[in-house]
Amino acid sequence: KAGVTQTPRYLIKTRGQQVTLSCSPISGHRSVSWYQQTPGQGLQFLFEYFSETQRNKGNFPGRFSGRQFSNSRSEMNVSTLELGDSALYLCASSSGQPTDTQYFGPGTRLTVL
């Protein structure tokens, strides 16, 4: 099976711009979770989508949003970028069941200048 894919792998944006990141889960997986990883805060949960519905949300401002399509692919969007949004954005794929494990994609490295 192919693993989790994320595009693009690297992005450079300037403050105030917006950005859209994409994640394709493992075939058959219906849950996609998004995380932000920074040196200072570590790995933090953004939100999870399951069957096109946001099922869980972390403590991030409304500038961070996402969606999921019928083929389980997911996108996350960050509007009005701030310098502090520079991070590695990771998505994780799972079946979405209670005892299932999450498998991470390679991540998108976002740099905000």
Add this chain to the structure above:
Amino acid sequence: QKEVEQNSGPLSVPEGAIASLNCTYSDRGSQSFFWYRQYSGKSPELIMFIYSNGDKEDGRFTAQLNKASQYVSLLIRDSQPSDSATYLCAVRVGGGTSYGKLTFGQGTILTVHP
């Protein structure tokens, strides 16, 4: 108090030794526990998961869970230089909408020196 705390590193062990990584969690409703390994510049890679009290072994890795003490650990036997990485402890609280949310510790950097 942080939700998930790991023993402060970095941890340095000689090749062939046992590396012990520890993690405590604050939410007694936590039901699933995971260890991920992250090499520099890479994404986290799942090593072990454990749901029940006791030990779970997989090759050179053993995960230990003690829910009464709210403690989970990872032992790496016969440590190799290739085990040098950051180890992340992750916890999932039980209950319907929590399925997709993992809470991570800050990570422990392990260095295995020849």
